[in-house]
Amino acid sequence: xxxxxxxxxxxxxxxxxxxxxxxxxxxxxxxxxxxxxxxxxxxxxxxxxxxxxxxxxxxxxxxxxxxxxxxxxxxxxxxxxxxxxxxxxxxxxxxxxxxxxxxxxxxxxxxxxxxxxxxxxxxxxxxxx
Numbered sequence: 215x216x217x218x219x220x221x222x223x224x225x226x227x228x229x230x231x232x233x234x235x236x237x238x239x240x241x242x243x244x245x246x247x248x249x250x251x252x253x254x255x256x257x258x259x260x261x262x263x264x265x266x267x268x269x270x271x272x273x274x275x276x277x278x279x280x281x282x283x284x285x286x287x288x289x290x291x292x293x294x295x296x297x298x299x300x301x302x303x304x305x306x307x308x309x310x311x312x313x314x315x316x317x318x319x320x321x322x323x324x325x326x327x328x329x330x331x332x333x334x335x336x337x338x339x340x341x342x343x
Contacts, residue, residue, distance in 0.1 A: 244292055244293050244318060245290050245291060245292065245293065245318065245319075246291045246293055246316025246317050246318060246319070246320055246321070246322060247287070247288065247289050247290070247291060247316065247320070247321045247322065248267065248287070248288040248291060248297070248299070248314060248316060248321075248322050248323075248324065249285065249286065249287045249288070249321055249322070249323055249324075250285070250286060250323050250324045250325045250326060251283075251284050251285050251286075251325045251326075252265075252280050252284050252285075252286065252301060252303070252325075252326050252328060253284060253325070253326075253327050253328070254306070254327070254328050254330070255327065255328070255329055255330060259283060259284025259285075260280065260284050260303060260306075260328060261280055261281065261282045261283070261284055262279055262280060262303075263279065263280040263284075263286075263301060263302070263303040263328075264277065264278075264279055264301075264302050264303070265277065265278050265279070265280070265286050265299060265300070265301050266299070266300040266302075267288050267291075267297055267298070267299050267300075268297065268298045268300070269291075269292070269294060269295065269297055270295050270296045270297060270298060271294045271295035271296075272294065272295075276288055291316045293316060293317065293318055295315075296312070296313050296314060296315050297314040297315075297316065298310060298311065298312050298313075298314070299311040299314060299324060299326075301326050301328065303328055305330065306328040306329060306330060306331060307328065307329045307330075307331035307332070309326050309328060311324055311326065
């Protein structure tokens with residue numbers, strides 16, 4: 215009887231250890247992050263810029279605004295295909311960065327340089343790996 219109880223106890227502990235070690239792997243699965251800085255043609259950081267991030271596979275749209283330091287961040291992005299980043303600021307040409315591919319557990323950085331012009335003008339950038 216003692217042997218059977220000991221075997222159940224050992225197997226239960228083993229199962230709990232395996233479960234505890236695998237929780238970390240599940241927590242990392244399927245998410246990445248996109249961040250960067252927005253500057254003008256002189257290299258000055260631009261605050262208050264509106265950014266729109268579209269997941270091309272699903273059409274899901276996320277928006278944010280740059281901080282006073284000209285930075286932006288899109289955390290916890292699902293890893294499903296590619297994304298398109300659209301940047302629009304008053305007095306500057308709008309910019310579209312296509313084919314952004316986040317990967318699991320990494321931070322993808324895409325800095326954008328704005329050119330003086332009207333919002334009707336657009337600059338398109340193909341993102342590389």
